[in-house]
Amino acid sequence: MHHPSATTRLLLIWATLAALSALHGASPIMIIAEAKARLARREVQTPVRVRGVVTFSNQRLGLAYVQDDSGGIGFDPRIQSHPLPEPGQTVEVEGMLCRRQGLAMVLHDRIQFGPPEVTIVSQEKKKTTPMRFDLDLAAQMRIDGLLSRVTGVIRRVSVPPIEGSPMLVEISSPSGYAIARLPWRESPETLQQWLNEPVSLTAVLVCRAEPPLLPEDADALLLVPSRSHWSLQDKALDEVFQRPPVTAASAIQATQRANVKQRMHIVGTVIAAKPNAWVCLRTDDGSIEVSTRQMSDFVPGQKLAVACWPQLEDGRMMLLDGVCRSLGMGPPPEPVHLEQGFFHPSRQRELVSISGILRNHSVPGGIPRLSLELPSGVSCLLHWEPFFRPEQVSSLEDGSQVQVTGLFHIQHGGTDSTGLRLSILPRTPEDLRVLAGPSWWNQERLTLAVWWLLGITGLAVPGALVFRWQVWRQARHIHAMESKAAAEEERLRIAREFHDSLQQQLTGAALHLETLKGALDAAPEMLPRLIDDTTAMLRHCQMEARHCIWDLRSETTVRESLRTALKDWVENRVPPPAQTRIEFYTEGPEPHLPEGSPFQLMRIAQEAVTNALTHAEAHHIRVSLRTSHSQLELVIEDDGCGFEDRLLRQPKPGHYGLSGIQERASKIGASLYITSRPGKGTRVCVRYSLFSLRHEACA
Template identity: 30%
Template sequence: MTEKMTNDECGMTNDRRRTPACAVRRFFLVSSFVIASLRFLLRSSTRFAVLAVSLCSVLHSSFAAGAPLTRAIDIRMLPYERSLEKLPVDLTATVGFVENSGTAFVQDDTAGTHLHFRPARNDLRVGDHVRIQGTTTAGLYFPGVDVAQLQILGHEAPPMAVPASYDDLATGRLHYQRVIVEGLGRTLTPLDENRSLLRLAIGSRVLEVRVDAPLESAPALIDARLRITALAAGGINDRRQLVFPYIRVTDWKDVVITKAAPALEALPITSVVTLLQFGAADEPHHRARIRGTVLAAYPDGRVFLRDATPPPPPRDTSKDIPKPPQSPSIAIRLTTPVSLTPGQHAEIIGFPIMAGFSASLADALVLATEPDESPVAAVVSLKEFQDGSHDADLVHLTTPAVLNDYFRSADGFELRLTSQGTPLRAFLIQSDPPELDIGTSVELTGICLVESSTDKGFRSQAERASLLLRSADDIQVIHSAPFWTPGRLVLASSILAGLVLLAFIWIAAQRRQIGILSSRIVQQATLDERQRIAREFHDTLEQELTGLSLRLDAATTRPLEDKARTLIETSRSLVSRIQSEARNLVADLRDTEQPPELISALHEIQLRMPPNAPALKLDLHPIPPIPGPVSHHLRMIAQEAITNALKHAQATEITLHLSATADALTLRLTDNGQGFAPAAATTGQPGHFGCMGIRERCRKINANVDWQSQPKQGTMVTVLLPLDRLTT
């Protein structure tokens, strides 16, 4: 019979509810077998041991891939990547909290997890015992279940809640489980239309309690000792990190008052100096009731009160122990800001807390107010201001301070000052900036706030204090800022630098204008000189040549010997050619327009060749743009070289080559004339200035010229113009 039950439990029956249990038993049986085999192999051989481990891993992975998860702890402990694999889930648990029709939280005896429904369900209640079948989902904080099928097995008591502290909730280990939290009710406010927010003091920490019930139905919870049964939850960021914990409550019935709050009228008037002293009350402290004069009140709910209740007599102490500083004033934070005026006598109730250097009241309420005289500021020195004895009190600094700077802060302006070489901060709560110049010497009145403290031995001593001003009237100007403040010096220096810069710009502009005018004067002078030379050529040389040509024409009409006639005709041809060249020269001198491009100019030279001259062959290639004067010089160099080839070399073939590379431009003239000795003929001979002119033009444009010639072997003139040295 026992064997039959075992077979049924291990899967031989058709009951689906026993499948997970059988799977678990199979897993343990296989694991036990593999572990036993592994031990045996480890004793025999390391190689076989490694093989056994690999076999165990394969068997475990194959088994785990098909077995559904049956415990909440197994679901919530899945790594994020594994939860995305939609692993099968077959979980039996109890509903602990219902968020809405699409989300619920369940708990079994191992842990809690969250469920998500599609479509939504409205029939779940806290305490329902359910069977969930579905797949894993990542969730915001840890994995949960996407429900495919849910079966309600019955209804029972809600899952057992466990006691939890604030630290337990902050670790997240009880997340989405029912917990019991005890503390003191601090504040109660509406969260939205049908929900409420209760702030619960747990020791020195305050925990949010979000209740799914309206505020109107809440019992008297403030300052009452409470025991709350709720769902542990919290705020989660995009990195799947718990930012802060809170708890969720379904209804006010889960909030139990274990000790009612004391009546307000039953609370005694307490002296400020007795707050947070040893043996004052249990922790956390109940509300304290104080009475005094309002020193300052701010729109954000901060109130500073000078205590009207005298402190109890001091205990007997040794004369060697210095008396600790005691502040007669206190800083208070109201739950709801109330319009208070400095000088009013007010009665306030609130929770004592440790804040800064002295005890303070938080979540406070104003019980009563009545008019009183304006408070008088305590006159203190800088040392007394910083020693903490006047923390939260209204003080007037006798030591003047110099304003170094001020800038806008979150709720007003922060002033940076220096008093006797000590840096000092003051805060002015207003929207308009203070009407003060940097460097102004002032006396200040305001609330003393100890910003930091340090421990020496067993005592805490104030280290740095700041001043909270009530208004701009708390700033009394003693000496106005000197005219030459750092800001004005910087401004004056900037203006002076700007003027100097403008002067340099003006000088550069004037120099440029002068350069333009000089260029125009030079151009005009050049134009005038060219026109003068053209007139002289036309009126003298060209007229004389014309007369000579007419005489030669007349001479040819008379009977002459053949030898004389040939000489006269040759002379007439020479005169005609000189006349043509003179006209071309005059035309060039008269041409005041932009000189043509070099290639076009070389074509014009070809067209102007004398009728009986040998043909000029052009070998021209594209060149980059060059300035007009450079083009003019190159054209005149080519013209002079062609003239030399015609007059002196008696060439019958002339070739003009023009090309350019990335670095230089090449102009080359080649002829098949008589040739000459370049070393002597190109350096200048009496009455011959052509080659000298070519050299001068090359120097003007930073070009190099070279003659290569031998008698009876022609001549090659090469002009090389580097493009990086191109000049106008």
């Protein structure tokens, strides 16, 4: 014979009860988990009926909890026609699903709330087996309404002034922090003895309540049904503190957090502490942080004995839920001085002192964000928030040289190449000491200076371009005027030359022709001599005219460069016979001569070369121009037939070249030396003193 399973029998019973309830016009009974699932899906238009055992009930709070095998849910127990349900009773609750202060509850309606229909099914008290949860795990699982077994340490007790209101007890554990509501009162002396003592309690665990029922920093709300569910373990920690303490951070090992007696006994000296949060202790070989919600004000130098659970968190050893007992006072610990700012993981939570450049990364009007630029090149965050107000650090100027004393901290997940984020936590304003103010050239002033320079450059560049254009135009005008003046001066010089030499020669030739006319009848024997003289004069006029024409056609005027003009005339303007070679040699710098002197020297050279070509029958003519710091020497040498010295004193009739050379040298104050021997050639040397010119310029 086939027998139905237990599950099948339960389903049949549930279906039968649902059918009977439908016949009587009531909602079918559903398990609490299904009711909470409907609330999550917002299927709340129809009433629901749940059945379970009451685990908590409080008239003052207006809150009770009923629990079945699938979970628990809250309801308002304040029913005028029925007595308050007591923990352990089996009840049926019928009403509308809704959330009140974050709690999943069954109430009369969704607008005015109010107590639902509550029916006590059985007066017999049933014992519900509590479950065991870690507070952090319960918060992650969002446990709500289950009777749970919790152990922890009492940190603070608050007694509301309203009579009958539950006491509020803050309980810490290695897994989190909870608020317990106790529906009875104790004397102040008893409550003082409770502080920092272990406790074990059975309570309804609620993790989804909202403030003010549950503070934001708490993991859970613990609703304790009665005094019998509260057990103080005031002797448990004495056994821990009687064990030999651990005095070195390297000897600390992680332990399980299941039993109070498994706490570790550690002794150290306080280097920094934040009440109701943590305390840092210096041990024999380093520092370590103790997480504690103890309300005592620990000060640096205080020696503490701590009972705690060592646990690994974020790759570092942490002492959780520490219970601290003072062993006396000592001198404040000295910081470890880091000269170059090199950090080591062994310095974690150590008190250090470093110097660096303060950098301010804050946005205008925002919370100050500060860092230290250390001599090693590492950047370290200045974690001021635990002990300072924003106005205390906002006055620190960017670029200041500061010395900071505080707790060193390494955190994984940084943005640099090492994947670490370094920070230092100063404790008091004395830990922030400004050594030197920032440079006057801060970012704002530098930016302003750059903008000023850009503005000045923007004005100067167009001005410079306009000025350059004006200078160029003025230079062109001056050059045109100089060219015009030079041309005018050249015309005047050529006119003077025509007047001084060519015109006189032509006048002389005309006089000779007049004399020749008269001598035809009076003195026929003078005719040959007069004809020769007239011919010589005309040839000399022809040579002077050729020189003037060369001056007019020459691209380089003598006044610009005597050296260049001589070279150009010798190489390009003198047509020597085929058997004659003319060369030009120069030595020394370009001479700076007064106006008129270059022209006379040029004419001397031209006259001497022309004489050598015309009369000396020379094969080699050398023109040399030598200059030194004191004098100029112009030498014209040839290897022609030469002449006798007496011709220098009394030239032949019709020979005017030597006398012209002497006149030109005398005109500029130069010394003239002419040496010649028959058959040995001729040497013409002109020496022009530059020392007197330099002396006149200096004067």
